[in-house]
Amino acid sequence: xxxxxxxxxxxxxxxxxxxxxxxxxxxxxxxxxxxxxxxxxxxxxxxxxxxxxxxxxxxxxxxxxxxxxxxxxxxxxxxxxxxxxxxxxxxxxxxxxxxxxxxxxxxxxxxxxxxxxxxxxxxxxxxxx
Numbered sequence: 566x567x568x569x570x571x572x573x574x575x576x577x578x579x580x581x582x583x584x585x586x587x588x589x590x591x592x593x594x595x596x597x598x599x600x601x602x603x604x605x606x607x608x609x610x611x612x613x614x615x616x617x618x619x620x621x622x623x624x625x626x627x628x629x630x631x632x633x634x635x636x637x638x639x640x641x642x643x644x645x646x647x648x649x650x651x652x653x654x655x656x657x658x659x660x661x662x663x664x665x666x667x668x669x670x671x672x673x674x675x676x677x678x679x680x681x682x683x684x685x686x687x688x689x690x691x692x693x694x
Contacts (some may be wrong), residue, residue: 661685
């Protein structure tokens with residue numbers, strides 16, 4: 566028998582099932598959004614990361630499942646506890662950076678909710694690799 570989370574996770578379908586709904590990208594928290602905006606005013610590496618994330622956001626607006634789906638057994642408890650997610654995705658950015666997001670879909674729209682971005686080293690720490 567499927568759990569409620571498994572049923573909701575099954576609602577995240579392929580690109581064809583999503584094409585008729587508007588797709589948005591949002592930040593999980595105001596703090597995360599603020600940190601993103603600060604990147605634009607930072608040093609060269611920060612500005613570069615800002616551009617990488619902005620490009621990923623544009624890709625996600627075209628295809629919410631353009632990242633790599635992370636199996637539930639690999640989810641850090643932090644995301645389930647903090648955000649009550651039903652799916653988790655990773656988008657590989659240049660220079661080994663990772664963008665973590667979840668997809669929220671209803672009858673009307675699809676929202677890619679950005680949860681985190683970090684270097685590959687920090688990604689490995691968060692995910693316990």
